[in-house]
Amino acid sequence: MPPSFLGEFEQMVLxxxxxxxxxxxxxxxxxELEQSxxxxxxxxxxxxxxxxxxxxxxxxxxxxxxxDSRRSAPLRRFEVTAxxxxxxxxxxxxxxxxxxxxxxxxxxx
Amino acid sequence: MSDAPHRLPGWATAVLVRLLPAGVRGASMRGDLAQxxxxxxxxxxxxxxxxxxVARLGFHYGVRAAGRGGGGMEGAWGFAVRKLRRDPGYSxxxxxxxxxxxxxxxxxxxxxxxxxLDPLPWERPDELVALFEGHEPRDVHRNVVNPGNLRAWRESxxxxxxxxVMPPQPRIVSSPGEPREVMASFVTPGYLTLLGVEPVEGxxxxxxxxxxxxxxxxxxxxxxxxxxxxVPEVVGRTVEVNGASARVMAVLDDGHLPFADGALILTAIPxxxxxxxxxxxxxxxxxxxxxxxxxxxxxxxxxxxxxAGLRERHPEFNAGWRxxxxxxxxxxxxxxxxxxxxxxxxxxxxxxxSCVSVANLTLARxxxxxxxxxxRSALGASSRAIAGQLMVENLTLAAAGGALGTLIAWxxxxxxxxQLLTAFTIPRLGAVGLDGxxxxxxxxxxxxxxxxxxxxxxxxxxxxSPAATLRAEGRGPGRATGRLRSALVVAEVALSVVLLTSAAxxxxxxxxxxxVETGFDVERVVTGRxxxxxxxxxxxEPDRLFFTQLERELAALPGVEAAGGVQMLPLDGxxxxxxFYAADGPVPPREEWPVADIRPIIGAYFEAMGIDLLAGRTxxxxxxPDTPRTVVVSRSLADEVWPGLxxxxxxLAINWDDLDxxxxxxxxxxxxxxxxxxxxxxMVYHTVRQAPYFPFMSVVLRTRAGGEGxxxxxxxxxxxxxxxxxxxxxxxxxxDFVRTATARPRxxxxxxxxxxxxxxxxxxxxxxxxxxxxxxRRVREIGVRVALGARGRDVVALVTAQGxxxxxxGLAIGLAVAAVAARLLESLLFGVAPRDPVAFGGAALxxxxxxxxxxxxxxxxxIRIRPVRALREG
Numbered sequence: 001m002p003p004s005f006l007g008e009f010e011q012m013v014l015x016x017x018x019x020x021x022x023x024x025x026x027x028x029x030x031x032e033l034e035q036s037x038x039x040x041x042x043x044x045x046x047x048x049x050x051x052x053x054x055x056x057x058x059x060x061x062x063x064x065x066x067x068d069s070r071r072s073a074p075l076r077r078f079e080v081t082a083x084x085x086x087x088x089x090x091x092x093x094x095x096x097x098x099x100x101x102x103x104x105x106x107x108x109x
Numbered sequence: 110m111s112d113a114p115h116r117l118p119g120w121a122t123a124v125l126v127r128l129l130p131a132g133v134r135g136a137s138m139r140g141d142l143a144q145x146x147x148x149x150x151x152x153x154x155x156x157x158x159x160x161x162x163v164a165r166l167g168f169h170y171g172v173r174a175a176g177r178g179g180g181g182m183e184g185a186w187g188f189a190v191r192k193l194r195r196d197p198g199y200s201x202x203x204x205x206x207x208x209x210x211x212x213x214x215x216x217x218x219x220x221x222x223x224x225x226l227d228p229l230p231w232e233r234p235d236e237l238v239a240l241f242e243g244h245e246p247r248d249v250h251r252n253v254v255n256p257g258n259l260r261a262w263r264e265s266x267x268x269x270x271x272x273x274v275m276p277p278q279p280r281i282v283s284s285p286g287e288p289r290e291v292m293a294s295f296v297t298p299g300y301l302t303l304l305g306v307e308p309v310e311g312x313x314x315x316x317x318x319x320x321x322x323x324x325x326x327x328x329x330x331x332x333x334x335x336x337x338x339x340v341p342e343v344v345g346r347t348v349e350v351n352g353a354s355a356r357v358m359a360v361l362d363d364g365h366l367p368f369a370d371g372a373l374i375l376t377a378i379p380x381x382x383x384x385x386x387x388x389x390x391x392x393x394x395x396x397x398x399x400x401x402x403x404x405x406x407x408x409x410x411x412x413x414x415x416x417a418g419l420r421e422r423h424p425e426f427n428a429g430w431r432x433x434x435x436x437x438x439x440x441x442x443x444x445x446x447x448x449x450x451x452x453x454x455x456x457x458x459x460x461x462x463s464c465v466s467v468a469n470l471t472l473a474r475x476x477x478x479x480x481x482x483x484x485r486s487a488l489g490a491s492s493r494a495i496a497g498q499l500m501v502e503n504l505t506l507a508a509a510g511g512a513l514g515t516l517i518a519w520x521x522x523x524x525x526x527x528q529l530l531t532a533f534t535i536p537r538l539g540a541v542g543l544d545g546x547x548x549x550x551x552x553x554x555x556x557x558x559x560x561x562x563x564x565x566x567x568x569x570x571x572x573x574s575p576a577a578t579l580r581a582e583g584r585g586p587g588r589a590t591g592r593l594r595s596a597l598v599v600a601e602v603a604l605s606v607v608l609l610t611s612a613a614x615x616x617x618x619x620x621x622x623x624x625v626e627t628g629f630d631v632e633r634v635v636t637g638r639x640x641x642x643x644x645x646x647x648x649x650e651p652d653r654l655f656f657t658q659l660e661r662e663l664a665a666l667p668g669v670e671a672a673g674g675v676q677m678l679p680l681d682g683x684x685x686x687x688x689f690y691a692a693d694g695p696v697p698p699r700e701e702w703p704v705a706d707i708r709p710i711i712g713a714y715f716e717a718m719g720i721d722l723l724a725g726r727t728x729x730x731x732x733x734p735d736t737p738r739t740v741v742v743s744r745s746l747a748d749e750v751w752p753g754l755x756x757x758x759x760x761l762a763i764n765w766d767d768l769d770x771x772x773x774x775x776x777x778x779x780x781x782x783x784x785x786x787x788x789x790x791x792m793v794y795h796t797v798r799q800a801p802y803f804p805f806m807s808v809v810l811r812t813r814a815g816g817e818g819x820x821x822x823x824x825x826x827x828x829x830x831x832x833x834x835x836x837x838x839x840x841x842x843x844x845d846f847v848r849t850a851t852a853r854p855r856x857x858x859x860x861x862x863x864x865x866x867x868x869x870x871x872x873x874x875x876x877x878x879x880x881x882x883x884x885x886r887r888v889r890e891i892g893v894r895v896a897l898g899a900r901g902r903d904v905v906a907l908v909t910a911q912g913x914x915x916x917x918x919g920l921a922i923g924l925a926v927a928a929v930a931a932r933l934l935e936s937l938l939f940g941v942a943p944r945d946p947v948a949f950g951g952a953a954l955x956x957x958x959x960x961x962x963x964x965x966x967x968x969x970x971x972i973r974i975r976p977v978r979a980l981r982e983g
Contacts, residue, residue, distance in 0.1 A: 027141040043162065044169025047138060063133050073140025074133050 006091050010058075012037055013049055014088055017059060017078045024078045025064075026050065050078065058084035117143045118156075121163050128170045128493060138166075170493070189502040199474055200506065203467045207510025207562075209867060210463030211554055212517025214456040219522045219547040220529055221453050224445060226546075229438055230364060232305025233398075237437040238405060239367075240271065240395025240412075242430050249704070250433065251440070254395045255426070257385025261419055262395070262432065267411035269400045270303040272296065273380055273393040277372040279805070279838060281642035284349040285336060290640060290838045293326075293350060294369035298377045301327065301359075303398055304367070311344035311359030318377035324355035325377045330363045332373030350376065351642045367437060368394035386423040390687070397434070409434040429700035447936045448857045454933075455608060459864045460558065462604045466871040468562035469597045471503060473878060503563030511555025518551065519543050532852035565593065591883070595915055598875040602919025603926065605868035606956055610927035612865035613948035614934055614941055615858040621940035623851055628780030628789065629679065630719030633670075633812045634843035635821055636678060639828055639835060641804035652801040653734065658831055660711040660797070663808070666823045668816030673714030674806040676797075679780045680846040681807070684708065689793065691750045692760035692770035702764065705746055705791040706782060709802055714794075715741075715777055717809040718843075725757040725775035728796040732774075738799050741775040746791030763793065771795065785850050786939045809843070817842075857937065869956070872919070873963045880912045880967035891971055892979025901972040908968040909961070916960030920953055927952070 006014070016032040017024045026047070033041050053059045061076040080088075099106055117125070117139065125142070129135035142162060149155045193200040228234050240262065243250045256273060263271035275295040282291045298314040308327065318325035326348060328336065337343050347354045355376065369375060383393065399408055409432070416432040475482070482495055490498075522542065543551075639659070641652055656674075663672040677684030688702035714720075715727050723744055732739050740761060747756040760770030771793075779789035797806070812820040825837045848855075884891070891904060899907075931943035941948070 025141075026137060027144055030141075042165065042169070043138075043142075044166055047134075048169070051134075063137075073136045073143060075140050076133065076137040 005094065006087050009049055010053060011088060011091055013053065014058065014080050014084055017080050025075050026078065029078060057081060058087055117146055121159055124163055124167065128167050188498065189505040192502060193505060199470065203470055203506050204509045204513060206463045206467050206871065207507060207558055208513035208517055210460035211511050211514025211551065211558060212521055213864065214460045214554055215515055215518035215547060215551045216521035216525060217453045217456045218550050219518065219543060221449050222546055225442060225449060234438065236399045238397045238399060238408065239435050239437050239440040240397050241433040242391060243433045244429050245431065253391045254393045255386055255391045256380055256383035256389065256393055258419055259393055259395050260380050261415055262412050265411065265415045267408055267415065268397040270299060270398040272300045272303045272396045274300060274368040274396060275393060277369060279640050280351045281640065282336060282348060282350055288834050290836055291332065291335060291374055292372050293374035293376055294372035295378045296369060296375050297380045303396060306361060308359035309362050313359045314377045319382060320379045324353055325358045326350065326355045327359045327361060327375045328357060329361050329373050333360050335373055350374065367396060367441065386426040405434050405436060425699060448853065451934060451937060452857065452860055455611060455861055455864045458604055458608050459868050462601055462868040462871050464558055464561040465597050465601045466875055468565045469594055469875050469878060471562060472565065472594055473882060475499060500563050504559045507555050507559025510558065511551060515543065515551045528856060532856040594879050598879050598915050599919040599922065601872040601875045602916055602956065603923035605865065605872040606920055606923025606952055607927045607930055608865040608868045609952040609955065610949055611930060611934055612861040613952050614931060614938060614945055615861050617945060617948055618938045618941045619854045619858040622785050622854055625781060625785050627847065628720055628778045631844040631847055633814065634717065635810050635812060635817050635840065636807050636843060637821060637824055637837040637840040638805060638807050639837060641835065646804055649801050652804045653798065655831065656711050656797045656801060656806060662827050663712045666810065666820060666827065668812050668819035668823065669810050670813055671713045671716035671811045672809065673710060673712035673717040674808040675708050675710045675714050676803050676806055677708060678807045678846060679782050680850045683783060688764045690762050692762040703749060703791065705793045707765065708792060708794050709797040709800060710794050711797050711806065714809060717811045720780060721778040723776045723778055727775055732796050732799060734798050738771040739774045739795065740771045741777055741794040742773055743779050743789065743792035744776055745779050745789055746793065747776045749791055869959055873959045876912055876915055876960055876963040877966060879915065880908060880964055883911060884908055884967045884971045888974055888979045891974050892976040895974060896976035904972045905968040908971045909964045912960055912964035916956060920956055924949060924953060
């Protein structure tokens with residue numbers, strides 16, 4: 001159970017990681033965010049958010065070293081944890097509850 | 110990810126390794142960036158992109174993360190502010206030091222910007238040129254121009270416009286209001302159009318002004334206020350100037366008018382009415398506008414051709430004279446460049462000294478805080494975070510210093526500007542003040558200052574390992590910090606020495622200048638000017654009568670030891686000059702005639718001025734309007750024309766009304782004339798009774814002690830008795846003329862001394878700080894030495910030696926740099942060599958003294974160390 005609601009940006013990062021599946025490397029996640037959400041994401045803020053989500057236990061990462069290049073830096077592949085998923089659902093439920101009966105306003109035409 | 114290894118350029122990796130978190134986290138961030146880098150197209154755009162990304166990451170992790178714990182950016186600043194508040198002594202000292210440097214630099218920059226950098230305030234100012242005549246054999250340059258020659262230049266069509274200006278002269282305005290003296294310039298009617306000056310009221314001169322369109326004047330705003338007060342409409346009104354009525358055509362905004370500065374009235378006069386080569390001399394400043402595709406070189410070449418024709422047509426007048434075309438900017442501002450840039454550079458050096466000084470202070474404080482920093486480090490703060498935290502603190506200090514400094518600059522510029530404007534006779538090109546450009550400069554300087562003094566301590570602190578620091582606690586920090594601080598002190602001393610030698614050179618140059626033999630004595634001498642205007646004084650006969658009457662009455666003035674008058678006082682402007690030759694030999698070719706200044710005088714002028722009579726006599730009753738014409742000449746004239754001969758009784762032909770010789774009856778000493786740094790020029794004096802020439806006279810009164818007020822009052826009464834309509838104007842002491850003539854070097858030397866003093870003080874504080882700190886660190890060592898029999902003298906020597914080493918090292922570097930820098934000062938020096946040993950030696954000695962004084966405190970503390978306590982506490 002997450003201690004508090006997720007921030008908007010945190011939710012977006014978590015969803016972007018889920019969208020990328022097993023290709024959820026930091027760079028890809030950031031690009032997914034920029035494309036789907038249409039907003040530019042500062043590199044520093046993005047990494048800081050990832051670090052915070054990791055501290056809260058909502059994401060975890062594993063180290064992958066690309067096989068085809070000896071000198072490349074290691075990459076981190078991110079994964080949303082069960083807590084992370086639960087947090088997303090929680091936020092979604094709250095949003096749904098708040099949105100009830102407002103479809104005519106919120107549906108895009 | 111298959112394509113090639115994603116590798117960043119070395120510099121980016123080097124920076125990022127320092128900034129980003131350690132381990133896989135940081136490495137993967139670099140990896141992400143490397144991949145994006147490899148995907149971008151090669152070219153300068155990619156480099157710029159990378160630099161921006163690295164800078165953004167650097168800001169995020171280097172600065173923002175610094176306040177972590179408080180959380181984010183606000184935390185970092187807040188933490189820094191809390192930290193600095195807790196140590197008000199240090200903060201105040203640091204902020205004050207920075208503010209001093211920034212304030213002085215910004216204040217001078219505001220002057221430099223307004224005077225040298227801002228464009229001249231006229232339409233397409235780069236096209237404007239000044240036109241002069243020059244005479245190579247006589248070494249005369251930038252001489253005023255003959256109206257006939259100027260007209261020929263205009264008619265040649267080489268320039269897009271040519272106009273003439275006469276420098277401001279006092280004139281009497283008798284209506285509206287009471288008669289009073291007002292400065293006025295004659296200009297040709299196209300003057301304002303040539304400059305592109307738009308009047309604020311009215312339209313300007315009509316093209317026929319001064320001729321068929323009648324007399325016309327234009328007022329400056331100040332002139333409007335002076336003449337009319339608050340009257341709503343002045344255009345179209347008439348004004349009586351020197352007895353002639355003229356119509357007000359327009360009002361100009363107050364500002365700079367080339368060659369007519371200080372004039373409240375511009376009177377239009379057609380160039381054709383000013384005479385030509387056959388009936389008048391050279392008295393106009395020429396102003397021209399280059400054609401839009403023209404250059405100064407081309408204009409100079411074309412006008413030189415025109416001038417060659419003029420020499421042929423009027424050889425008796427133009428032989429040897431050439432045309433000189435110069436950019437107006439150079440003519441108006443050229444002299445100001447050297448002193449103003451020098452002062453700005455000096456203020457920059459002072460800023461540098463204050464940066465080094467604060468770096469030193471910050472380093473000392475970081476050392477005192479080593480326990481705190483070590484604990485933070487041990488609790489998990491990365492060295493990067495600690496360096497970042499210090500950086501934020503330093504930037505906070507710099508920002509506070511910058512804000513205070515800008516305030517100081519504002520006050521300084523407000524106080525300084527009038528001084529500088531007077532001293533440098535700076536044309537007021539736009540107001541000096543803190544505008545956008547100056548504020549931008551201030552912000553830039555502040556940022557650089559913060560970086561300059563912040564980087565060293567931040568990185569020094571960031572490097573230290575917590576374990577080593579905690580272990581070393583009680584024994585003081587590592588040697589590295591000590592060495593760094595010593596290096597900073599050496600730099601401080603060196604920079605201060607450069608400033609101090611420069612100041613010493615300028616002060617010595619100034620002292621040489623004020624001890625120049627002026628040839629006159631300023632003690633108890635007051636002067637006042639009488640200007641004959643109005644219908645009564647048409648033609649020269651009434652002038653002669655008036656001055657003769659004045660001369661008769663002057664001697665009887667109460668409170669006066671000697672009284673006389675001259676048409677143009679020394680150091681009061683150029684006055685008139687003409688060519689001459691000794692008439693007791695063959696007549697030399699015209700272009701070889703020497704030039705002398707001509708001064709009509711009245712009364713006991715030489716006695717009143719204290720000018721020594723060297724041979725013969727001065728004028729007496731025997732030199733009247735109907736007796737043979739006589740002159741008194743200056744020593745340099747006599748030496749030039751009759752070297753080794755007795756000049757008394759010899760004839761002198763003066764190219765003035767005619768060439769009939771005058772007889773030399775006396776020789777007086779030379780006086781400085783055009784400036785204190787100019788060699789005296791040959792001078793011819795004659796009595797006004799034999800030729801008045803000009804309708805004005807500066808009366809000179811040598812008073813009895815304390816009699817100045819009485820004498821001036823009596824002079825006013827006397828002039829009013831002779832003609833109630835005439836005021837006595839510009840009452841000044843003779844000393845005042847000398848002070849004005851030396852104002853520029855005085856202000857330059859004064860400011861430089863101020864900067865050097867401040868720098869020397871900062872350096873002394875630096876030396877003191879390092880030594881005091883070193884003594885504190887070596888308490889135990891000194892205790893042991895004392896316990897083993899070292900005497901007080903040995904301890905003092907030990908401490909002092911360290912300080913003296915620092916000072917000597919700084920001195921050596923500083924003197925070497927100063928020897929080079931002094932070359933740049935050369936144009937500002939008078940009678941002092943750029944490597945003047947007295948200035949260099951004096952600066953060196955002063956610094957040794959400062960160093961010894963700075964050593965005293967710490968040394969005294971060291972000899973008070975008690976071995977027992979030292980050992981117990983250590």
